[in-house]
Amino acid sequence: MTSPVWVPRKRRGAEFFLTVLAVLIGIAAYASVGLGVEGRIPADTYKLGGALIVLAVATHLIVRRVAPYADPVLLPLVICLNGLGLAMIYRLDLGRQQIDPDRAAFANSQLVWTAVGIVAFAAILIIVRDHRRLQTLTYTFGAAAIALLILPLLPGIGQTINGARIWVVVLGFSFQPGEAAKVCLAIFFAGYLVVKRDALALAGRRVMGIDLPRGRDLGPILACWLVSVGILVLQRDLGSSLLFFGLFVVMLYVATERAGWIVVGGVLFAAGAYFGYAAFGHVRVRFEAWLDPFADPDRNGQVINGLFGLAHGGILGQGLGQGSPQLTPYSFSDFIAASMGEELGLTGLMAILVIYALIVERGLRIALTCRDAFGKLLAAGLAFSFALQVFVVVGGVTRLIPLTGLTTPFMAQGGSSVVMNWAIIGLLLRISDQTRRPAPEVSTFASDEETQVVKIS
Amino acid sequence: MNRPIRNIAVACLALFMLLLLNANYVQFVQADELNSKNGNKRVINEQFSRDRGSILVDGKAVAESVKVKDEYKYQRLYPEKDLYAPLTGYFSYIYGRSGIESSENDVLSGSDDRLFVNRVVDLISNKQPKGGSVELTIDPLAQKAAAEGLERLGDDTKGAVAAIDPRTGAVLAMVSQPSYNPNRLASHDFDEVQKAWKELTTDPDKPMDNRAAQQILPPGSTFKLITAAAALENGVVTDIDDKVKAGTTLKFPGYGYTLPNENGGNCGGNTITLERAMNVSCNVAFGGLALKIGQDKLAEQAAKFGFGTDPIDKLPASASRFTAPDTKLEPPQLGQSGIGQYDVAATPLQMAMVAAGIANDGDVMKPYVVDTVRAPNLRVLDKPEPKLLSEAVSSTTARKLRDMMVSTVTSGTATSAQIPGVEVGAKTGTAQSTKDRPPYAWFVSYAKDGDNEVAVAVLVESSDTARSEIAGGRLAGPIAKSVMEAVIGK
Numbered sequence: 024m025t026s027p028v029w030v031p032r033k034r035r036g037a038e039f040f041l042t043v044l045a046v047l048i049g050i051a052a053y054a055s056v057g058l059g060v061e062g063r064i065p066a067d068t069y070k071l072g073g074a075l076i077v078l079a080v081a082t083h084l085i086v087r088r089v090a091p092y093a094d095p096v097l098l099p100l101v102i103c104l105n106g107l108g109l110a111m112i113y114r115l116d117l118g119r120q121q122i123d124p125d126r127a128a129f130a131n132s133q134l135v136w137t138a139v140g141i142v143a144f145a146a147i148l149i150i151v152r153d154h155r156r157l158q159t160l161t162y163t164f165g166a167a168a169i170a171l172l173i174l175p176l177l178p179g180i181g182q183t184i185n186g187a188r189i190w191v192v193v194l195g196f197s198f199q200p201g202e203a204a205k206v207c208l209a210i211f212f213a214g215y216l217v218v219k220r221d222a223l224a225l226a227g228r229r230v231m232g233i234d235l236p237r238g239r240d241l242g243p244i245l246a247c248w249l250v251s252v253g254i255l256v257l258q259r260d261l262g263s264s265l266l267f268f269g270l271f272v273v274m275l276y277v278a279t280e281r282a283g284w285i286v287v288g289g290v291l292f293a294a295g296a297y298f299g300y301a302a303f304g305h306v307r308v309r310f311e312a313w314l315d316p317f318a319d320p321d322r323n324g325q326v327i328n329g330l331f332g333l334a335h336g337g338i339l340g341q342g343l344g345q346g347s348p349q350l351t352p353y354s355f356s357d358f359i360a361a362s363m364g365e366e367l368g369l370t371g372l373m374a375i376l377v378i379y380a381l382i383v384e385r386g387l388r389i390a391l392t393c394r395d396a397f398g399k400l401l402a403a404g405l406a407f408s409f410a411l412q413v414f415v416v417v418g419g420v421t422r423l424i425p426l427t428g429l430t431t432p433f434m435a436q437g438g439s440s441v442v443m444n445w446a447i448i449g450l451l452l453r454i455s456d457q458t459r460r461p462a463p464e465v466s467t468f469a470s471d472e473e474t475q476v477v478k479i480s
Numbered sequence: 481m482n483r484p485i486r487n488i489a490v491a492c493l494a495l496f497m498l499l500l501l502n503a504n505y506v507q508f509v510q511a512d513e514l515n516s517k518n519g520n521k522r523v524i525n526e527q528f529s530r531d532r533g534s535i536l537v538d539g540k541a542v543a544e545s546v547k548v549k550d551e552y553k554y555q556r557l558y559p560e561k562d563l564y565a566p567l568t569g570y571f572s573y574i575y576g577r578s579g580i581e582s583s584e585n586d587v588l589s590g591s592d593d594r595l596f597v598n599r600v601v602d603l604i605s606n607k608q609p610k611g612g613s614v615e616l617t618i619d620p621l622a623q624k625a626a627a628e629g630l631e632r633l634g635d636d637t638k639g640a641v642a643a644i645d646p647r648t649g650a651v652l653a654m655v656s657q658p659s660y661n662p663n664r665l666a667s668h669d670f671d672e673v674q675k676a677w678k679e680l681t682t683d684p685d686k687p688m689d690n691r692a693a694q695q696i697l698p699p700g701s702t703f704k705l706i707t708a709a710a711a712l713e714n715g716v717v718t719d720i721d722d723k724v725k726a727g728t729t730l731k732f733p734g735y736g737y738t739l740p741n742e743n744g745g746n747c748g749g750n751t752i753t754l755e756r757a758m759n760v761s762c763n764v765a766f767g768g769l770a771l772k773i774g775q776d777k778l779a780e781q782a783a784k785f786g787f788g789t790d791p792i793d794k795l796p797a798s799a800s801r802f803t804a805p806d807t808k809l810e811p812p813q814l815g816q817s818g819i820g821q822y823d824v825a826a827t828p829l830q831m832a833m834v835a836a837g838i839a840n841d842g843d844v845m846k847p848y849v850v851d852t853v854r855a856p857n858l859r860v861l862d863k864p865e866p867k868l869l870s871e872a873v874s875s876t877t878a879r880k881l882r883d884m885m886v887s888t889v890t891s892g893t894a895t896s897a898q899i900p901g902v903e904v905g906a907k908t909g910t911a912q913s914t915k916d917r918p919p920y921a922w923f924v925s926y927a928k929d930g931d932n933e934v935a936v937a938v939l940v941e942s943s944d945t946a947r948s949e950i951a952g953g954r955l956a957g958p959i960a961k962s963v964m965e966a967v968i969g970k
Contacts, residue, residue, distance in 0.1 A: 121551055277484040278481065282487075330514055331514055331515075334513075336507060337507060364503065380492070384492065390485050399485065403488060407488055407492065414499060421502050422506065
């Protein structure tokens, strides 16, 4: 007799239902943008809405086919955010072009990038049938991360945009390799820490109450991280260096189960922040803009405008297409959270934050239920970096913390960000499919039974 | 590894809680403060895009918002261009607001607390909030008559007219020349607005000042009404037939200065009646009276007519002055002050209040310009009651002053204001300022005809008229007359 094996339900139907809701939210957002800005449902609704339906159905079918046991909530949440982001970018295109008809429109290219992102998402699910195979490529990913980070520094293809040298332009397409480096680094950290976690946790000397690991265990990962952050500091990318640091510390903590790493990380972060404040003018400017933006309204115009937008939105918001988010510089990328807060109000912004929180907690749940250490670490790292990214960018825009340049996942205009975040969701769904999939039927079980038919009467 | 992952889940939750709390702080707690910050274009845009209420005169809009097809949706329009500009003020995207547009902004923009219910209804029915309307006390015929009267003196005329209803204080006309076209400042073509603003603010004639309420100038002989009032009230003379000292000059023993009459005459004798002194505007007589009354009593009388206080709400205005505070006047200065010279300075509105107080049996009413304030649904939100400013003189004194003003019109310097069959009283003034500029022509008058009453003050600061021709009666009198005719319907 087979013992009853608990088989998780696939719940693809639930996912489909939620996906329909998410797509409806996106299409409704388009329609109300048109109504708000132009007083009619825009012709683009059918085009953009149709594209959204096609993309959502495609993702759903791919998941149903190649990852049937994957978490059913993540995908609809992401589609909802992506749809809202597209609608807001479209809205801001209209708003900015009202001021100056020659301004570039971003909605269409963002839609193309979304499609590319979904291709990347599908590719990961289809090619990586088992996430544990990524572990064999640990050092390859480590090297790739460094290589990607160096790319923008290379003359010819690297470009400085808005003071940060984090862009690569090839054949007219600009891309931020740092986004891809983040994922590569997470895989490298996970692969390395799985192997070394016991050594890191147990072997070593005790100095002042803290167990320090041996240099040869910590060395490679420390070196890799230092190089990454060093490059980012060179590129003046504050947000990403903070993100990579957080990722590193947290994955070390999860792997070793030693809270001391968080303490060490916190102290190092404080020291680093102070050093940055003392050494770099642009860090100081950010700090001052955070403490008192109104002391220098000309310089801190963007932060002030973002706050004005949020206040203007109030509790219920101005309504899509009826506020003035286009007044804020970079309202379509860095400050899209402020744009959402202005037009959807506190209510809408809180709903969006809850969606982000749900994505993070779903990711961490995947980490919890994952049976292998590599998957656990990778899922935890990806989920945490996602949370940290949302916190840093939304906190920066709403003046909870100093502003650092990071993208708002799935909503901000920017190809690299959308593509890599879809890739991250692909990885999470892959791990969750592995986790929830019932263990393969062990055929030897039956034959064992047969050999044991000796009945003792 | 599950324990650290659980801890991280809690930590992430804490991060998101912080974001949510902060969003509440910014969008709810701090919102009002942020919305009222300077340079908040969103709030300016929003006010600019609202269906702002109208400013009405006799039911017709003199400032209204009309729908347009641009991003601001509504354009502020002033159909009468510069005629009502001193009252309405302007409503500009770049330069803010002035006049009634500014003082009644809460009602006009619809953000007044009394319109809260309307706003909630608008919110629920998803309508744009509408502003309430403000009806002015102005009589359009009087306003037009005043403006046309000043215009008739030539393009370069600078001057002002203020007319009030003596019984209530309601302002019936308020004209300032030169004026400006507020449409230029309300335009949505901001380059044009900036150009207009530069022109208007650098114009030496200050077209954006409301000369009728803001500019104080020596009132000259029209101030003799106050000197006469003080003399009668304080028993310096008991009746208008009492003799007062006249002659060609007033001497101040111990001072090298003598006060002459306007045209060097002797006012018709060395002693004349008070009425005669008023009719011919005898400087020697009123200078002498001022010395007898004394500075304190004279200042007190001026204050009772409203000198030294901001005369009107809702509009920018200047207080008139009898003398600088804490100044002890030397006799020659006091003598000059008694005839509205030296440091005495008044607005046309203030002088209209003097005439109104005399016409209203001595009671000066507080001038007001906003008649009714209505919600968008025409419900009356506010209708100010006439307010007594002060009892300036007794009704007996007022009667005596009126008699003198009437005889000044029938047989004195103010004959230009005669209206057949109507009681008209007036006092002229030709005030000196500095030697190198022409004198100011003043005319202060009232008319009573049955149920109609009006008090008018006209100031012609400068015009194309030759210097020798300038006299209050000749220049300003006909303007006052046409305004009075407009009000009493003759």
